[in-house]
Amino acid sequence: MRRNRYPKELKEQLIQEAMEVGNATQVARRHGIDPKRLYYWIRESQHKGFQEAPAEAKQIAPYVPSAQEFKRLESENIALKKLLGEKTLEIQILQDLIKKKNPSYRKN
Template identity: 55%
Template sequence: MQRKRYPKELKDQLVREVKEAGSVVQVAKRHGINDRTLSRWVRESKYSSWEKAPDEAKKMQAYVPSPQEFREMEKENNQLKQLLGEKDLKIAILTDLLKKSNPGFKTNLK
C-alpha cells in the first residue's frame, strides 16, 4: 500500500485550523485525515517556526526585575499567601462545623 502524500499548502492550512480551533481530532475528522498524522504536522510546525526565527529572538535575555519591582512582587506574594492561609483556615472551620452539626452527614471535601 502506497503512502498518501499531502501538499505543503494543505498541511499549513490544516495546522492553522488546529491552532484556531484547538482540536486536532475535529479538524482531522472534518478533512478525513488521521489525527496522529495531523498531530505530527502540528508538532513539526512548532519546531520549524523556531528554526526560522531570527538569531536575535533565540538569544533574548530573561526578564530580571529591578530591586523595587522585586520588593513589590515579594509583598504581593506574601499578601496572597496570607489570603490563601485565611481561606484554608475558613474551609477547615466550616468543614469541622458541618461534621459536628450533622454527624450522619458523610463528606469527603478534601
Template identity: 40%
Template sequence: MSQSSYTPEFKAQVVREARETGNASLVARRHQLKPEMVRRWTREATKAAHPNPDALSLADENERLKKLLGERDLQLAVLQDLLRKKGIRT
C-alpha cells in the first residue's frame, strides 16, 4: 500500500491499536508499516485531539478567569471569617 492510499479510517485503526498496546513497533509489523510512521500518526492524532492550550478562545479564557476569580473570592471570604472569629478587624 503506498503512503497516499492509506485511508483516514485505516490510520485511525492503527493509532487506536498502537495506543491500546502501547507498542508502535508491534502494530507496525502487524500492518506491514514502518514504526516511525505509526508513531507519527499517533503523534498527529494526539495533537489534533488536544490543540495548543495557548490557543484558547476568548470565551474559554474568560470562563477560566471567572473560575479563578471565584476561587479567590471564596478564599478571601474564608480568611475574613477566620479573622472575625479571632476578633481581628478587617
C-alpha cells in the first residue's frame, strides 16, 4: 500500500499559495518540492472542483544569479570577448600572409 507522503492540508496550502503568487514553480522551489508534483496537485484539484488555476501559475520563475555568481559570469564574459578579439586578429594576420605569398588568392 502506498504511503501518503504529503498531508492534504499541505497540498491545499501550496495550491492556494501558487494561485495567489501566480507562479507554481517558484512556490514549489521555495518549499523544496518538485514543481511537477505541484502542477499535478493543481490539475488534480481542478478535476475535483477545488478552484481554477490561472495560466500564470505555470510560468517558470526567472533565473536570478547571486552577486558572486554574477561577478564570475561577468569576468568570464570579459575574458571570452578578449579571446575572441585575439582570435579574430590572428585570422586577419594569417589571411594577410596568405595574400602576400599567393597574389592569386582571393577571399570570397
